[in-house]
Amino acid sequence: xxxxxxxDRPTYGFGQVDSILGLKSGTAERWIEGYERRGKHYPPxxxxxxxxxxxxxxxxxxxxxxxxEYRTTGVPILRMRPAIEALRERLETRYPLAxxxxxxxxxxxxxxxxxxxxxxxxGELAIVLLRTKHEMIPGALTPIRWSDRAKSFRDSLEWxxxxxxxxxxxxxxxxxxxxxxxxDPLRGFGDPVIRGRNVPTSVVAELVxxxxxxxxxxxxxxxxxxxxTSAIRYELSLPRAAS
Numbered sequence: 001x002x003x004x005x006x007x008d009r010p011t012y013g014f015g016q017v018d019s020i021l022g023l024k025s026g027t028a029e030r031w032i033e034g035y036e037r038r039g040k041h042y043p044p045x046x047x048x049x050x051x052x053x054x055x056x057x058x059x060x061x062x063x064x065x066x067x068x069e070y071r072t073t074g075v076p077i078l079r080m081r082p083a084i085e086a087l088r089e090r091l092e093t094r095y096p097l098a099x100x101x102x103x104x105x106x107x108x109x110x111x112x113x114x115x116x117x118x119x120x121x122x123g124e125l126a127i128v129l130l131r132t133k134h135e136m137i138p139g140a141l142t143p144i145r146w147s148d149r150a151k152s153f154r155d156s157l158e159w160x161x162x163x164x165x166x167x168x169x170x171x172x173x174x175x176x177x178x179x180x181x182x183x184d185p186l187r188g189f190g191d192p193v194i195r196g197r198n199v200p201t202s203v204v205a206e207l208v209x210x211x212x213x214x215x216x217x218x219x220x221x222x223x224x225x226x227x228x229t230s231a232i233r234y235e236l237s238l239p240r241a242a243s
Contacts, residue, residue, distance in 0.1 A: 007094070012028075174234065
């Protein structure tokens with residue numbers, strides 16, 4: 001499978017995207033496919049247009065993960081659509097928010113700033129920010145920095161090795177500071193799993209809740225104690241874990 005086709009891999013139902021990313025039910029569908037309310041059609045934020053396809057690709061999941069960083073701003077995510085459309089055109093890709101040129105390229109932040117200014121994307125929805133005088137580092141090459149939300153998303157991605165001049169996100173780390181848990185479209189049906197294994201974190205947590213000790217789970221799945229701990233830490237961080 002080529003790295004390009006990885007982004008196009010059908011991976012998730014919309015409800016599964018909501019569950020994995022801790023989104024309110026129906027959010028992924030609205031962002032990816034669009035919706036109707038009171039007879040008015042609201043176009044999707046991620047797709048170019050509504051398709052009727054209820055399965056999200058890996059690329060669409062990654063982009064939804066990006067938008068999820070902004071869900072607590074109180075500003076409608078639909079307002080990011082013009083910026084995504086402009087980035088799609090400028091980057092010449094179906095998945096601009098999952099583009100290596102945007103996040104890894106030397107001109108990525110400059111390009112995003114140009115688009116932000118073009119579509120008047122600002123405030124809580126900003127992707128890049130201009131450094132203040134107090135933030136400037138002596139000798140810094142650019143006064144532009146990623147916003148905290150954009151940086152959090154960028155830091156969660158792990159990229160494929162360069163192949164045919166292309167890099168794409170191959171893994172997402174869903175929990176900051178917990179590298180032992182990843183979301184891998186090629187493992188565990190796309191659910192969060194222990195890194196390098198096909199063991200979903202939900203299975204580990206279910207066994208522990210049922211009374212198995214972490215050592216028993218580790219022996220059963222040939223895991224290290226650290227891997228079991230990583231899975232439990234992640235599952236306890238989920239909103240449903242507190243319910």
